Amino acid sequence: SQQGEEDPQALSIQEGENATMNCSYKTSINNLQWYRQNSGRGLVHLILIRSNEREKHSGRLRVTLDTSKKSSSLLITASRAADTASYFCATGPNSGYSTLTFGKGTMLLVSP
Amino acid sequence: SAVISQKPSRDICQRGTSLTIQCQVDSQVTMMFWYRQQPGQSLTLIATANQGSEATYESGFVIDKFPISRPNLTFSTLTVSNMSPEDSSIYLCSVQSTGYNEQFFGPGTRLTVL
Helix, strand or coil: CCCCEEECCEEEEECCCCEEEEEECCCCEEEEEEEEECCCCCEEEEEEEECCCCEEEECCEEEEEECCCCEEEEEECCCCHHHCEEEEEEEEECCCCCCCEECCCEEEEEEC | CCCEEEECCEEEECCCCCEEEEEEECCCCCEEEEEEECCCCCEEEEEEEECCCCCEECCCCCCCCCCEEEEECCEEEEEECCCCHHHCEEEEEEEECCCCCCEEECCCEEEEEC
């Protein structure tokens, strides 16, 4: 079964608004990564947050991690039409192979 | 981040045939991964490919169906054998950066089996 579960499954907003996507997971992790995928193409790596970090920023992106609640959020501020994509969280395990387990993704639509 | 290319970018194949997908990285990497993304779904790991050893397959994936080669530290291939329409998916390779655990993905190969 999938490790991560994103919500909402779909999000529709207007340009300029903020978009918040959430991810929950079940087991201990070493890190959590967020990716963007445009129209079924390859995944673009957005940000990695380690289990000992609580918040990271990258441009208009803000990611938080709460290991006590096993959840993470991705905030995109001042969204643009070009942000329209599917967003996935993926967790890296605490031990063993460095494989990622992906959530189901949130489809974000930003309307001009 | 590593620059990853895949060939072909897309293909339409007939049932019962096989397709080999190539993944090329612009730097040497220890671990390469192959994922499948079925239509409208998330990514599922097929196998981990390390140079000089057999690939490690995830539950539900077998070597006879998805043979993998890893001849050197910059290249890998995934073959989808004896294809059926259920194999229609996007296949993606990824590599892990050294030291930081980030994984970077290739552009994917969109496979349609008729």
